Amino acid sequence: MAKKNAYDLAASSRRSWKTELRRDWVVYLLFVPIIVYEVVLHYLPMFGIVMAFQDYNVTDGYFHSPWVGFKHFIDLFSGEDFLQAIRNTVVIGVLRATIGFVAPIIFALMLSLINSKKFKRTAQTMSYMPNFVAAVIVCSLFTQFLAKDGPLTLFLTKVFGAENQNWFANDKPPVFWIIYTLMGIWQGVGWGSIMYVAAISQVSGDLHEAAALDGATRLQRMFKITLPNIMPMILMMFVINVGTALAAGYDNILLLYMPSTYSVSDTVYTYTYRQAFGGGASNYSLSAASGLFKSVVSTILLVGSNALSRKAAGSSLF
Amino acid sequence: MSLRVKWIALMCAVVVMLVGMQLYYGNLGNAGGQSASPETTFDWWIYSGTSSEYYGNYSENPAIQYTLRRGWGPEEKGIALNFLQPPPGSEADNYSTMLASGDLPDIIDAVICDPPQVMVEKGYAIELTDYVEAYMPNYKALVHSNNEIYMNTVVVDDAGTEHYYNLATVYEGYDTVFQGFMYRRDWIVKYGQNPVTGAPFTGGYTDPDDVDSWVDDVVFPSGGTDPIYISDWEWMFEIFTRAQADLGIAGKYCMSLYYPGFTWSGGLLSCFGGGVNVWYQDAENKVHFGGYEDPFKTYLECMHAWYQKGWLDHDFNQRTSDAFYQIDSTSVRQGMIGMWNGQQSELGGRLDMHDGGYTEGIFVAGAPYPINDIYGPESCRNVEPNCVMGKGLTSGGILITPKAADKDLAALCSYIDYFYTTEGALIRTLGLSAEQQADFTENTFYADHGLHSGAYHIGEDGRYRKDDVLVHDSGQLNTAVGFNKAPGLQLVDSVDLGYAATYQASLDTWMRYPNTGFFQGSRTTNAMTQQDTKTAQDIHSKALEYMTKNCANFITGKSNFGKDWDKWCTVLKKYKVDSITELYQYYVDHYPFR
Numbered sequence: 070m071a072k073k074n075a076y077d078l079a080a081s082s083r084r085s086w087k088t089e090l091r092r093d094w095v096v097y098l099l100f101v102p103i104i105v106y107e108v109v110l111h112y113l114p115m116f117g118i119v120m121a122f123q124d125y126n127v128t129d130g131y132f133h134s135p136w137v138g139f140k141h142f143i144d145l146f147s148g149e150d151f152l153q154a155i156r157n158t159v160v161i162g163v164l165r166a167t168i169g170f171v172a173p174i175i176f177a178l179m180l181s182l183i184n185s186k187k188f189k190r191t192a193q194t195m196s197y198m199p200n201f202v203a204a205v206i207v208c209s210l211f212t213q214f215l216a217k218d219g220p221l222t223l224f225l226t227k228v229f230g231a232e233n234q235n236w237f238a239n240d241k242p243p244v245f246w247i248i249y250t251l252m253g254i255w256q257g258v259g260w261g262s263i264m265y266v267a268a269i270s271q272v273s274g275d276l277h278e279a280a281a282l283d284g285a286t287r288l289q290r291m292f293k294i295t296l297p298n299i300m301p302m303i304l305m306m307f308v309i310n311v312g313t314a315l316a317a318g319y320d321n322i323l324l325l326y327m328p329s330t331y332s333v334s335d336t337v338y339t340y341t342y343r344q345a346f347g348g349g350a351s352n353y354s355l356s357a358a359s360g361l362f363k364s365v366v367s368t369i370l371l372v373g374s375n376a377l378s379r380k381a382a383g384s385s386l387f
Numbered sequence: 388m389s390l391r392v393k394w395i396a397l398m399c400a401v402v403v404m405l406v407g408m409q410l411y412y413g414n415l416g417n418a419g420g421q422s423a424s425p426e427t428t429f430d431w432w433i434y435s436g437t438s439s440e441y442y443g444n445y446s447e448n449p450a451i452q453y454t455l456r457r458g459w460g461p462e463e464k465g466i467a468l469n470f471l472q473p474p475p476g477s478e479a480d481n482y483s484t485m486l487a488s489g490d491l492p493d494i495i496d497a498v499i500c501d502p503p504q505v506m507v508e509k510g511y512a513i514e515l516t517d518y519v520e521a522y523m524p525n526y527k528a529l530v531h532s533n534n535e536i537y538m539n540t541v542v543v544d545d546a547g548t549e550h551y552y553n554l555a556t557v558y559e560g561y562d563t564v565f566q567g568f569m570y571r572r573d574w575i576v577k578y579g580q581n582p583v584t585g586a587p588f589t590g591g592y593t594d595p596d597d598v599d600s601w602v603d604d605v606v607f608p609s610g611g612t613d614p615i616y617i618s619d620w621e622w623m624f625e626i627f628t629r630a631q632a633d634l635g636i637a638g639k640y641c642m643s644l645y646y647p648g649f650t651w652s653g654g655l656l657s658c659f660g661g662g663v664n665v666w667y668q669d670a671e672n673k674v675h676f677g678g679y680e681d682p683f684k685t686y687l688e689c690m691h692a693w694y695q696k697g698w699l700d701h702d703f704n705q706r707t708s709d710a711f712y713q714i715d716s717t718s719v720r721q722g723m724i725g726m727w728n729g730q731q732s733e734l735g736g737r738l739d740m741h742d743g744g745y746t747e748g749i750f751v752a753g754a755p756y757p758i759n760d761i762y763g764p765e766s767c768r769n770v771e772p773n774c775v776m777g778k779g780l781t782s783g784g785i786l787i788t789p790k791a792a793d794k795d796l797a798a799l800c801s802y803i804d805y806f807y808t809t810e811g812a813l814i815r816t817l818g819l820s821a822e823q824q825a826d827f828t829e830n831t832f833y834a835d836h837g838l839h840s841g842a843y844h845i846g847e848d849g850r851y852r853k854d855d856v857l858v859h860d861s862g863q864l865n866t867a868v869g870f871n872k873a874p875g876l877q878l879v880d881s882v883d884l885g886y887a888a889t890y891q892a893s894l895d896t897w898m899r900y901p902n903t904g905f906f907q908g909s910r911t912t913n914a915m916t917q918q919d920t921k922t923a924q925d926i927h928s929k930a931l932e933y934m935t936k937n938c939a940n941f942i943t944g945k946s947n948f949g950k951d952w953d954k955w956c957t958v959l960k961k962y963k964v965d966s967i968t969e970l971y972q973y974y975v976d977h978y979p980f981r
Binding site: 126150217235238327328329333343344346352 | 480647
């Protein structure tokens with residue numbers, strides 16, 4: 070039987086794609102909508118990248134707008150606003166990929182230590198809820214709480230003696246970054262922990278039992294058994310996180326920032342948005358150049374972190 | 388249930404859903420166009436509809452339905468109108484998507500588009516000269532009746548040929564604006580003193596139930612009954628500070644500002660001897676870039692001084708989500724603020740909550756833009772504001788797109804031309820008369836909303852006066868009964884809106900100075916070519932971004948008027964704003980708007 074299975078595998082690897090298609094056509098058919106979706110909504114729009122190298126205007130379209138080479142990239146990098154936006158994007162991205170990334174893991178590990186199933190379920194459900202609240206409401210809530218007369222501001226002032234101020238209007242470097250990172254954690258910690266909770270539940274109970282018999286404490290079991298077992302999952306999520314660190318979640322900033330705090334809150338995403346749809350004339354080409362730069366950097370980060378993960382831990386996403 | 392039965396049930400459900408959707412959306416799309424035998428349907432994109440309280444689609448408007456009952460054009464053909472309304476809040480996005488996708492309607496409401504000539508150059512609209520000449524005698528006569536109207540609606544090329552690119556709305560006279568500076572005059576009476584005699588002021592309501600029945604003997608330091616100069620404003624601010632202290636209003640201010648520290652169209656900034664923060668023309672028609680000139684610096688010095696004295700809202704640049712005429716409206720409506728930029732609906736005693744709070748006994752009066760008599764060099768003092776919000780004699784109107792080129796434009800243009808006649812102007816401005824309503828029994832909209840003898844009647848002085856139901860309506864019934872989305876003649880002087888004297892006086896103060904310097908959106912910029920418009924807009928955007936980001940720092944004191952101001956000027960010049968000054972000068976010289 071075992072021999073037959075081995076033979077089957079070898080035969081399968083030798084089978085041509087036509088044979089595969091003939092045999093598993095139903096499976097491939099199911100995959101067609103996904104391919105169409107990807108091609109239509111993700112690959113075809115990539116053609117719009119040409120805007121970054123054109124003096125694009127809507128009337129002339131992609132095919133008749135004049136080509137200007139790297140003019141818009143030169144404009145981008147010669148303006149202080151874009152460089153400032155890159156700095157803010159990198160800082161916020163690093164904070165999200167570190168503190169923001171670790172928080173769901175810690176939360177999942179904490180949940181794994183809870184014995185009461187009822188409490189665990191309640192805590193989990195409550196932690197998911199902020200993820201389903203619309204960004205506008207979340208931002209509005211934080212704006213209210215951190216306004217000059219907001220309850221959180223008053224608490225910080227009265228208990229810690231912090232200056233009474235609108236915290237979102239503070240343009241000193243770490244303030245906005247920290248608030249934004251904490252806001253992201255509050256909103257995403259529960260949802261982000263789902264994968265880890267699932268991975269932890271797959272860890273064999275025998276290992277824990279054996280370790281417990283050998284006298285390992287709960288904390289030791291967590292570090293010596295749970296964490297190593299879910300490490301592949303952590304690394305995979307890390308790779309994804311790094312790849313999307315420059316792109317995801319910045320729409321909230323549009324709702325929170327103001328001209329007086331652009332120096333700390335303006336990111337490549339918001340800069341791109343402002344250039345395309347801001348108050349003055351729309352500069353689609355400059356916006357496309359900015360977006361292309363962001364995508365290239367994100368791709369490099371994704372491939373780089375994947376390679377690093379493969380080299381360091383022997384586990385990678387692709 | 389067998390699988391087959393389930394499939395049949397599912398298919399039936401899908402069919403029912405599709406038929407339902409078709410019926411629903413089909414109805415929405417064709418709700419209007421109630422002409423006897425509509426032969427051509429025009430899709431008309433409007434920037435905003437009217438309150439859904441009255442009807443779901445603008446084509447249900449009774450004035451539209453009334454006017455579409457008959458045929459139009461030389462052959463008296465019927466037409467139908469299908470209005471496309473973007474969802475509230477996404478008008479601009481909807482407009483951009485419409486243009487970018489090329490999925491154009493037949494008619495575009497020209498509220499937020501590029502200048503008509505540029506729209507024609509870009510291929511989004513068609514030239515209408517031949518149609519105006521052939522089918523729009525009333526429009527043409529009106530345009531030629533007044534030089535300002537003519538200059539702002541007709542483009543004359545170098546060969547002297549007239550070109551019509553849009554069908555503009557034409558005003559019978561200068562209409563009042565809906566917003567302006569206003570202040571708590573009751574605080575002046577209660578806490579102020581005559582600046583000459585030192586005697587306390589007296590005043591109050593003559594009729595407790597009439598929010599406009601206010602009389603007082605207030606005199607300002609400049610000698611008049613209105614605050615005309617910056618010194619009058621500062622005198623008021625001292626009184627407001629006393630009032631707030633007496634009432635125990637803590638942590639508030641006398642006046643706030645729009646968050647960047649200025650408004651795009653000038654306003655308070657133009658009270659310091661210059662125009663706007665970007666380009667404007669002076670009395671000699673010379674174009675200036677205001678951003679680095681003395682008037683702007685003087686304005687900022689004044690605002691900084693007010694900020695230092697606590698008169699100006701210390702959090703003004705954090706109020707980024709507030710419209711510039713609704714800044715910190717919560718504090719305003721709670722009666723805590725002395726002066727603000729507000730709307731008509733806040734004048735008189737309309738903010739009084741009668742709850743014993745700070746709004747008790749409030750009387751709000753309009754204030755004209757002040758003339759600077761204190762700050763900066765002589766050239767910045769005692770100069771009347773020249774870039775203020777005010778209405779001209781024309782506004783956007785509509786553009787007709789290439790999509791409609793093959794349709795019956797003769798009928799459409801004849802129909803639109805009707806609204807430039809007195810009869811048509813009355814329908815679009817006010818609604819149906821009693822006779823017209825009586826002749827239109829199949830539509831009960833007027834009667835359903837309490838209008839039983841038309842929307843207006845003729846008063847003793849010969850002016851048209853709205854029905855009392857409309858005068859006292861606090862909703863949008865006024866706009867729901869007429870067809871004000873159509874271009875046409877907007878009646879102004881011949882309509883008696885029934886305002887009280889104090890209310891009218893406030894509106895008049897906002898119109899005290901005409902706009903002579905702000906040429907954006909006028910004939911001057913409308914005449915610009917597509918390339919010149921883009922060149923100017925690109926540099927405008929960069930300069931505006933820089934100013935929006937950094938201007939407030941001068942007011943709050945984070946930036947100084949020495950080195951920081953020099954850097955400000957250097958950066959703005961680096962954006963090549965002077966090249967655009969020259970460009971605008973060409974258009975101001977060739978296409979003056981006044």
